[in-house]
Amino acid sequence: MTVVRTRFAPSPTGYLHLGGARTALYSWAFARHFGGTFILRIEDTDLERSTPEAVQAIIDGMQWLGLDHDEGPFYQMQRMDRYREVVGQMLEAGTAYQCYSSPEEVEAMRERMRAAGDKPRYDGTWRPEPGKTLPPVPAERKPVVRFKNPLDGEVTWDDVVKGTITIGNKELDDLVIARPDGTPTYNFCVAVDDWDMQITHVLRGDDHVNNTPRQINILRAIGAPLPLYGHLPMILGADGEKLSKRHGAVSVMDYPAQGYLPEAMLNYLARLGWSHGDDEVFSMQQFTAWFDLNNLIRSPAQFNPEKLNWINNQYIKQADNERLASLARPRMLAVGAEFNGNPALAPVLALMKERANTVNELADAAMLFYRDPTPEPALLAQHLTDAVKPALVQFAERCETVEWHRPALAAMVKEVLAANGIKMPQLAMPLRLILTGQLQTPAIDAVLELFDRDVILARVRKYLH
Structure with a gap:
């Protein structure tokens, strides 16, 4: 059997959100189930939006959840020489070409197509074809490099979540793979990375479905094997809308501050798009033993804070009391807890944890033993x-x-x-x-x-x- 190699490849333009954490969890668990390799790759080519703080937030979130990577983190900005090498090879092989159309000219092409009721796309002005005469090269204009996408046929893949997906090549235009300054673009970098890192399975959000046929065509053009793709439905709020800040915390690192345990969050995320019979509470050892791609759910999952609280309560009840004390003590000190002369904290929490949904609730309840007892x-x-x-x-x-x-x-x-x-x-x-x-x-x-x-x-x- 193929040695499984999965990857989690976030763009560091913000925090690690719940959907990203679920993607990372499934990719991690699939690699662990088969004794494979889980790779962390930071896709940081969006220089305007990528920040070191966001990179750190992603790594912190992964560490809090305990999703340890075997290789990486790899940074795309450190692989520029490799991308330029592949662009050069594609130009030489004729699977890519230099395009001197200006952004204004490309927009005008698209406007004409919209007016004609066609899908707006690049019209192939600079695409070399047998017997075709190309326009004269404009003076002092640096070209982009475009991928020579097939004109006919279809791209079909068996998505491990959504089933068979087919997209016609006529729907795809010759996408830019390198900008005028030579920096490569997203879909090209992803394809080269997945090739170089020998990725066998790509699990990611279904907002990437439209990227997949482009990446498949690039992989075929460079002679690379295709991974299996699985596109996970998004996570919705309880109101059925896309999960956002108005539904509560969206960043994974908001949750430790609110008193959630990482194993509870993992357990909850695991069930947001996957199931194993009626099992609700299970360890990560059980999850990795059970996890496969056959029980991934096609429909969007709904985030339910009450269910998360219930699962967190189950883990709090099982948790080591000294560990709970180490989590609760800083919160209690911040609101004036006095520990000298009062009971040891661990046995107090053992007594009170049955009804606490979060460590914060537990800390608040325990304060009765650690403040001035003077009654009214x-x-x-x-x-x-x-x-x-x-x-x-x-x-x-x-x-x-x-x-x-x-x-x-x-x-x-x-x-x-x-x-x-x-x-x-x-x-x-x-x-x-x-x-x-x-x-x-x-x-x-x-x-x-x-x-x-x-x-x-x-x-x-x-x-x-």
């Missing part, structure tokens, strides 16, 4: 009544000797309740206020276990004088 006087007066103070005194006494784990603490609290003839809320509410400053907390025995014995005694006795 009116609330304290309402719950710390003379009737309950004897039970609190006994609770403090029992705290000095009880074994400090949740079952023993729960048993001790029940014994204090029984001895004082009161119900759980009458003791739990003032304890919650004294320890955390608020009435809504997890179960009181779980809260007690998190604090050190000395902290509990000091806070309770402060209100018993």
